[in-house]
Structure formats: structure tokens, C-alpha cells
Amino acid sequence: MTRLPRPARTSLALGAALCTLAGAAACSSSASSGEGGDGGPAGAYTWWDPYPQHDDSSGWAQRVAKCGTEAGVTIERTAYDTTALTNQALLAAQEGTSPDIILLDNPAVSTLAETGMLTTMEEFGLDTSGIDENLLAAGVLDDQAYGIPIGANTLALYYNQQVLDEAGVDPASVTDWDSLTAALEQVTGAGHKGITFAAIGTEEGSFQFLPWFWGAGADLRDLSSADAVEALELWSGWLESGYAPNSVINNSQNTTWEEFLTGDFGFALNGTWQVNSAAEAGFPTGVLPVPAQDGGAAPAPTGGEFITAPVQDDTARYEVTKKIVECMTTPEGMVETATTFAYYIPPTADGQQQLLADSPDLRPWVDAVRVARGRTSDNLGTDYPKISEALWTAVQKALSGAADPADALAEAQAAAEDEIG
């Protein structure tokens, strides 16, 4: 314990104190007084995305860098995990230090658009008419598009061919809820496990429940409808009959997939992002669209990120930003993104055609994405997160036996109405 470092530390703390007080004052007066960017060198454009799994040497990082080079700038890319990204974006916007480009998970687009921190694509003069309407809808608030999807994914039923063969189930026979439940009965009767899905108490739980909810004809504005109750009874019935394990209540989609990979399960509800992993599994797999209650494919929710451009003080930056956005959203660019990630379906008809030409086995996924539905569509916007929270809570209560499906959903509807006001 020497005396020496003490004055240094004290002045440091003092500096922070003064700045803290200054900060408090500055914060309440004006929102956009920052210097723009995280102090990067001039000519550098900042880029945030939710792909920390792709490091600087990855194909994705190189693709981002290339778009910068083509626009004549260097891009400084920072990756956050999905939840941290939204929070960080809010913080940066508050301090007026937003990056030039953020790739946002689609339900977050309307939330951030609501804050006024995102520019519209119209301001940028970007044409969004070529984008599939169902995919663009998640980024539309009051008829304005606040971003462009760089790719989309959705949910479908993966099945384990080996397990189905042993149980004598023909996957083609699964066309509606009854035939699916019958198939699960056969699979469990043959000593295997039926189906696994994710009903965790987060957005993922709602995400996975929606294909069934919509497949019954229910509407997010009315959580307690008879259709909604039937969808929830389908799930809780599976748990009671032992067709699905009790642990699904706490499963994330990722856990669900790990369970499927053990080879014990007949079916698993999961997304486009597992295509590669399914191909490498130790058993043959296949994909079915999630069946609607009375047959046909149920609309599944869309997943995937939007490229968005936050508002900047220095609007001169927009010109380059526009070039970068364009580079990411040309049909070739979309296909490149799709193959870089190995799980994104391009959101334009052109892009989809090109992708199918390269990899025809993605056909079921392209079909699924075409009928998929945005969670924040129909102008639900920032009401969606509140409805979703009520919905996943109801799902958890029903599956864990804390309430029966009808009561749980009635409670959820009341809670959602209360929140939305």
C-alpha cells in the first residue's frame, strides 16, 4: 500500500464526478448532442449486428467490409447478442451516438422506429416494392418502412426419418393436427419420444406457439378466442399424453434442437437456421410445414434481421449509408447473405429464384417463408411485445398445470388489454 497512486486516483474520480454532474444536465436538455459514432476515425462507418458468432475473420465480416470498400469507406463492425443490441441501440440514440447501420431482429424494428431514432427507407430513396410484403410488414409502422429485411427465416417441423420408419409413420400423412397427434401416438407407442418444442417464458416461447395459434385461425388481438384455446389445448394435450416431454416448458429453441439431435425424438419444431445441422445429424431428417388445424400449411412467424439506418446529426453521411444498404440488398447480395449464413431465405422473388437455382433442397423453406407472417404486422407494432408477454405467460401456465388453457388465455387477454390501455 504506497501513497503514490492516491492523488492520481483521486483526480480521476473527481473528473468522473464532474462529468457525471455535467452528464446529468446534458442528458435532460438535449438528446442528440453527441459527436456521432464511437470516436472512430473519420471516413469510418459504424455497423452493429447481432452476430457475435461471426468474428472478424468470418465470411460475414468480410462481406460487410467489402460493401464498405465498394462505397469508398471502411466499416467498423461491432457484434452484440440480440437483447444487448436493442438496449445498446436505445442508449446510443439517447446519447446521440448511434451507429450508421444496425441490423435488427425484426420485432425490434417497430420498437426502435417508435422512438424516432430510425430513418425511413423513403427518406433514403430506397425502393422497397420488390420485397415480399409479408416479410417487409414487420418493419412497417404507419405505412412507412424503417428497414429492409436482409433475409428471412421461419419455423417448420423437422422429423427424424429413422424414428418415423420404425414407428410406421409416413411423414406425408401428417397434414393437419389430428394426423400429427396420431403420428405422435404411434411414435411414442413404438418406444420413442414424440415431439419437442420451446415454450420458454420469453419471446421464443411465443414465436414457437404462433404457428399453432394462427393455424387455428386465432388473432393476436383476441387471445382468449375459442380458436386460441384449441391451439393451447393441443400443446397441453401433448404434454398430458406424454407425446412431448415436460421440459419443453423451460426449453429454448436451442435446447429443443439439442434434444432432437439425440435421435430419440420423432419431431422437433425449429427454424431455417438448423438446416445445416440437420444435414449433419447422425440420422436422416426431413422437413414438413407446420400443419394448420384443418389441413394445409399454417402461417409461421417470420424471423430474421432488417438493415436499418439510425438518424444522424450529420445527414451528409446518408449518401454513403445508402450505398452500403444497397450493396446488402441487391438480389445477388441477398443470395450471398443467404449462403454466408446458410439459413437465410432472400426476401425478394428474384433472390429466391436464384437461391433455389443454387440449392433446390431449400424449396420447403422458401415456400414456408412465402406464407409466413410478421409478428408486428397488421400495425400491431409496439403492442406486439405486450401481447406476446401475455401469450407466453398463458402458455407456461397451461403447460405447467397452474391453470387450464381457457382460464390462462382469458387472464392473458385481460393482461394484454390492461397493458395496451
Added chain:
Amino acid sequence: MPVTTTSAPRLRKPGGAEAGLPASAPRPPARVRVRSTQWAALGFLAPLIVYLLACYAYPLYRNIDLSLHDYTVRSFVQGGADFAGLENYRDVLTDDGFLPALRNTFLFTFVSIAAQYAIGLALAVFFRNNFRLSAVLRGMFLVPWLLPLIVSGSTWAWMLNSDNGIVNTVLESFGAGRINWLTDPGWALVSVIIANIWLGVPFNLVILYSGLQNIPEELYEAAALDGANAWQQFWRITFPLLRPVSGITLLLGLVYTLKVVDVIWIMTTGGPGGASTTLAVWSYREAFGTGLPDFSPAAAIGNLLLLIALAFGFLYLHLQRRQERT
């Protein structure tokens, strides 16, 4: 005696070791001595005071500010949130989820710290006797603290999984039935408490062990000569002399346990359907658990927790003063 010394709340309790010895400040040259002591004390406290102002003033102000306004995501970014007075607090207190969350908070906190303290103290007494490997083993007990919570929380969730968890496998091999640890509303809270106790034991062990080190060996030797057995020695020497350290350990344990979010969030996200939601988890969910950050109620819940902690802080000071008087 000047008013100053008697009115100053004392944060000290003479340990039994020096019981009967004169107090540290000599009395005779009272006024002068006291004043210079006060200046010296201020000098020693100055870095702390500067530090507290620098690091906490703004966040504390911000938390209160958030809870008194109706912040939407828009006003969070753009400013100009409506003043809501105590509206957020009223909403929280009248919410259907409030009473269950309060009950869960108290169960979680008190069961956790009681068990952590009891186990920590037992282990500290056990490790007090130096035996072969005791130092190494004591060090090993801290290893759980080295793991990021995302890892230890996930590991517990893994072990307690209803279908493929190791705990149920063991239970079944003993012929007991499967327990849906994380997915049964009756067990979810128990599960997160178990994991939290595990996390808290090293903290209690280390602090209490250090406290034991400061109890003079002579006292035990004297007691042994008087024929006191280990049990009597514990209750007559260890426990009373450990009181200041025990007090602060329990108080800190309370503060840390009240605000636990990560473990619960990682293991159950407060579910199923709110069965393991404590106030802290609820606050976190409002702010970050949904797609739409709702900072105002989150801050209000946070401030309620702060009040609970303060109430126990009062209790702590009160007990301490009463003890000082006796």
C-alpha cells in the same frame, strides 16, 4: 464530554477480545482531541466520499427520475417524459403479480441467506482446524465464483432438467420419482433457491473464516482448560465473537440476494408463469425481458427493493447500537 462523540452514531462494537479494556480514544484532552480526530477521520474518508459522489450520484438520481416519470421508449431516447408522480409505484403495488412476487422475494432471500450462512459457518468452523490440504480445499470452494453466471446458471438448469437432468436420473435410480424441478410451479422456486445457496456458500465461508481467524486462540485454550466441549466453545466463544462479522455478512447477503436476477433468469426466466418471479426478476423483465423496454415500472420496483434493503439496514444499525450499549 462534548456532544459530538455521544451523538455520533458509532459503527463499532468492541470485540469480546478486548472486553473490559479502555475505549480506543483516550478521554482527557477532550475537545481538542475530538476535533483533530474528526479532521483526521474526514481525511481518511475523503477518497470514499469523492468516489461515492462520482460513481453513484447520477445513477441514483437516474433511478429515481425514471420511476417518477412515465418513460416510453420514445421519451427515453427523445426526452420529455411525462411526470407521473407515484403512479408507477401505485401500478406496481396494485398489480396482480405483486403479492406473489413479494412472497417469492422473501422466501428466496431468507431461505437462501439462512442456508448460506449456516452452511458457510459450519464449513468455516470445520476448516478452522488446519489439516492436510485444508488451505487448498478452502481455495477450491471459491471456484464456483470464477464461473460466469451464464455458465453456472446454465449448468444448474442442465442438471435439474426434468427429462435428461442428472439429478432426476439419480433420484430415479434410488427409486424416487422424477421431479419437474424447473417446470413445476411448486418446485421452480425451490430449484432456484438451491442453486442460489450453492452460489452463496463460498462468500459466507470466506468472510466467516476470516472472522474466525481474528478470534484469539488463547480463548479456546482457556475454555478447554475449563472443560468446555467443542459445542460449548462454539456457542460461548465463536458465535458471540463472530457477531460483528456475522452481522455484516448477513446484511450484505441480504442486499445481494434481494437483487439476484441472473440465476433465476437463466434457470427459469421467472417461470413457469411467474412461479419463480421475484421483485428483482420482475423489474428485469419489465426493462429487458420483453421486446419493449419499460424502464419506469422497472425503476419503481428497483426502488421498492431499495426500501426493503434500507429497512434491514436500520434493523442492523439498531441491533448494533443496542449491543454496544450492553
Added chain:
Amino acid sequence: MTALTQPVRRRHRARWKTVLGIALTAAMLFPVYWMVNVSLTRTEDMRSDPPHWFPWNPTLEGYANVLDDQLPAMTTSLGIGVGCVALTLLVSAPAAFALAKLRPWGAGPLTFVLLVVQMIPGVVMAIGFYAVYVRLGWLNTVWGLILADSTIAVPFGVLVLTAFMTGVPGELLQAARIDGAGRWRTFVSVVLPLSRNALLTVSLFTFLWAWSDFIFASTLSRNADAVPVTLGIYAYIGNNTTQWNSIMATAVVASVPAAVLLVVAQRYVAGGVVAGAVKD
């Protein structure tokens, strides 16, 4: 202790204690074992039912990833931990001495403030620091993280050190005073050495908190210059996929140097320091 039978009985008892100690430690560390187990398990075996007690078909993929990616992050974490310990001790030890021995005015309110500030949610603290650091240009610096992380430990340090320092016998301070030592001398050469256990305890926890902090790191530091291990782990948590074996492997590898540090530090907690001083 001169009785002939005593040492024999003692040794016997001590062995019994070592066995019990190992058993207790093993029970305590079982979840850690489980983590190691998972770190070596292939993804397709992770959720097998019943679970494997031992990774029969081990994969070292996780460890390969970690050694490639995480070494700089571990160095950063170590630096932050050590810096945080130094800062925390510098602020809290003198303050604790004052609170414990000098009976300052306002000690009670100060204790309350110390309690209150610990209840400020970490996220709000992080938001506050962010606002300040953006203006100072301290984002993505090790220094910035050290200061932020120390806020978890300083109130703790003051409260714990105060509790311990009240136990330092008053007559020792008086003796020092009679020898002509000023308060600073008394503090440095009498109180601090006597508080070695407590200082070490506070250091341990400060280090551990800084080591395992996630909230500050994720808000204040994202560029490669100052990424600690807790953040490095998030490279394995994609938005739809999680590489568990890499995550667990990171945790295992990262805890090794810190564990060595802990075991070594624990050995230095010598018994009966105060008692010895009183006797002399």
C-alpha cells in the same frame, strides 16, 4: 499438549478431517465437474436421456476454439481484476479505518449510503457510466472498466473492512500513539498488517466480481481492446444457436489461472494474526 498419546490421536483425527474435507469439496464442485463434462461432450449427446456421467465420446472442439479465440480476453480480465482490487483497497481501507476507529460524524448515514448504492440495479449503473464515458471517450478502455467494476466492490469493501477493523484491539492503537506514531502511521503499520485477512478477503471478492462482471463489460466495452472473458463467451451464443461445448470450455480454461491465484492467496491467510500481535 505434552501428553504422549495426543499427537497420534491428532494425526488420526486430521486424516479423517482431510477425507471429510475432500468429500465436501467434491460435493460442492459437482456442478463444476458437470460443466467440464459438458465442455467435452458432442452436441448430439448433450441432451441424451439418461445423461452420460462421463464424456465417453469426447470432443476437444470446444477447447480448440477457446485457445484460438479467448487468450487475449483472459489477459484483459486478469488486468481488470487486479486493477480493480488495487482501486478498491485504496478507497475502502482508509475509510474503513476511519469508520471503525475514529468515530467520525455521520458514520451512520454513510453506512446507509453504502447500503443504498449497492441496491442500485447494475443496469442503471451501467447506463450512468455510459453517459459519462461517451463524453470522456473512456468507452472500450480497460481503465474505464476497472472504475466501473470497482463500484460493485467498494461499498462491500468498506463495510467488511469496518466490521473487521472494529475487532483490532484499542490498546494496540494507543501503544502506537504513545510511541509517537501519527494516525497515518498507525493505520499503515498497525491496522493494515492486522487486517491482512480482511484485506485478502475483500481482494478475493473484488477480483471475483470484476472477473465475472458482464453488465458493465457489455455496455461499456465492445471493441477488441478491452473485451473480458465474460463477453468473449458471447461469441458462442448466436441469435439462434449456442455452442455449449465452447462456452463451457471457455469457462473451464478461464477459471484455471484464477483458481490457481485463489488457492495461492488462501494459503497466505495465516491463522491468529491478531492473537499473535497481542501476545507480542
